[in-house]
Amino acid sequence: MKKVLILGGGFAGLEAAIFLRKDKYDVTLVSDRDFFYIYPTSIWVPTGETRFQDICVDLKELQKAHGFDLIVDGVETIEAASRRITLKSGDILNDFDYLVIAMGASKMKAKGIENSLSICGAPQQSLLIKEKLDELIAKGSGKIAFGFGGNPNDTSAVRGGPGFELLFNVHNMLKKRGLRDKFELNFFAPMPKPGARMGEKALKMMDIFLERTMVQKHFGKKIKAFEEDGVIFEDDSKLQSDFTMFIPAGDGHEVVKSSDLPKNPAGFIKINDFCEVEGFENIYAVGDVAAIEGPDWRAKQGHLAEVMARNVAHNINEKEKNRTNKKGYQEHLNILCVMDSGDGAAFVYRDDKKARMIPLPIVGHWLKKGWGKYCRLSKLGSIPRIPGM
Ligand SMILES: Cc1cc2nc3c(=O)[nH]c(=O)nc-3n(C[C@H](O)[C@H](O)[C@H](O)COP(=O)(O)OP(=O)(O)OC[C@H]3O[C@@H](n4cnc5c(N)ncnc54)[C@H](O)[C@@H]3O)c2cc1C
Numbered sequence: 390m391k392k393v394l395i396l397g398g399g400f401a402g403l404e405a406a407i408f409l410r411k412d413k414y415d416v417t418l419v420s421d422r423d424f425f426y427i428y429p430t431s432i433w434v435p436t437g438e439t440r441f442q443d444i445c446v447d448l449k450e451l452q453k454a455h456g457f458d459l460i461v462d463g464v465e466t467i468e469a470a471s472r473r474i475t476l477k478s479g480d481i482l483n484d485f486d487y488l489v490i491a492m493g494a495s496k497m498k499a500k501g502i503e504n505s506l507s508i509c510g511a512p513q514q515s516l517l518i519k520e521k522l523d524e525l526i527a528k529g530s531g532k533i534a535f536g537f538g539g540n541p542n543d544t545s546a547v548r549g550g551p552g553f554e555l556l557f558n559v560h561n562m563l564k565k566r567g568l569r570d571k572f573e574l575n576f577f578a579p580m581p582k583p584g585a586r587m588g589e590k591a592l593k594m595m596d597i598f599l600e601r602t603m604v605q606k607h608f609g610k611k612i613k614a615f616e617e618d619g620v621i622f623e624d625d626s627k628l629q630s631d632f633t634m635f636i637p638a639g640d641g642h643e644v645v646k647s648s649d650l651p652k653n654p655a656g657f658i659k660i661n662d663f664c665e666v667e668g669f670e671n672i673y674a675v676g677d678v679a680a681i682e683g684p685d686w687r688a689k690q691g692h693l694a695e696v697m698a699r700n701v702a703h704n705i706n707e708k709e710k711n712r713t714n715k716k717g718y719q720e721h722l723n724i725l726c727v728m729d730s731g732d733g734a735a736f737v738y739r740d741d742k743k744a745r746m747i748p749l750p751i752v753g754h755w756l757k758k759g760w761g762k763y764c765r766l767s768k769l770g771s772i773p774r775i776p777g778m
Contacts, residue, residue: 395457397676465477492644493678507637509636522632530568533632534620535635536635547688561730615635663715663718684741692778
């Protein structure tokens, strides 16, 4: 049985493990945390609508369900040419036929970033955001700023959607508690039209949502620094804030940056359409860790990470069977999400031909909740997978 080593236990790494095990490969998965984290539904942890543990799926349970070997340890270095992985514990992994790198992205580091928290950062940050919001609610009033940043070296690594989702959820939570008029909600981003890659119609609709929820907009000014009590912009103006939630853009993973893997200017691993790492035999990169090629609006997303992972499982199988019918990820490039607002959601879809945003009042919120449950149960093998999901 050929041996596959997978680095990372997120959407990409786990999906690769599940599909390679279906084909009976000897799979070892390395993850620096002992749980799979369902990022898209973590937006409800800060408002208390979901418990942190409901977003986490124990990797040991997933191991039992699919039969892969699990190492909970951090990857310290990757030496691709000598096919040698060193773990934080000092252990060395070099006995594998195929390597699948799926460790996600690091984050851009703005000055004073420690004065903010991110819903897209380490999972535990969602709990810290909850603490901050609870503190302000106990105080009875305050100013809250939500925002996201850019990466000039790779626009696909920008993630703004969860920022909007959290903002709308906080708005609705405050409204329900009769406190909305006691809080000033702000949204900031360095680009003049944040969210533009979802398409013109979506942009207009977001504008209507922001107006309706009385959110003050601060767009088109580069961010200079974060301070304890606010955000400083390039022109030295300051957005006062008692709490700042900021999503830095993704950046190449630190371990990848210091490796001999080929990288784009932002530090993401260069791959071809089949997720094969340029210049290396039997080494693949999938999900947020990889440089995604395609149209300007392309985005790193969970469903794309899963398509890439399934393709890699298929492509490895083709290789083992001396066949050449490989699958590429680029034909699957699209933006697809259900953007939640706490009292409903909007279905967002964009590809080369069309861009849509369809409001789904009330039902959209429950659809996304249902997807979270489906994600957990289907990954655990407790319910069947819906093809393509
Ligand atoms: C709040 C939020 C909401 C989102 N909503 C959506 C959505 O609605 N739809 C959508 O399609 N996408 C969404 N996304 C994007 C989606 O979650 C990511 O694209 C997806 O998680 C990428 O999967 P990945 O496996 O490549 O990376 P990750 O999910 O980041 O997983 C990386 C894995 O590698 C592990 N790892 C990292 N470094 C090391 C190391 N040194 N050693 C060992 N292991 C390591 C981590 O522990 C983790 O298990 C959202 C993201 C966030 C943050």
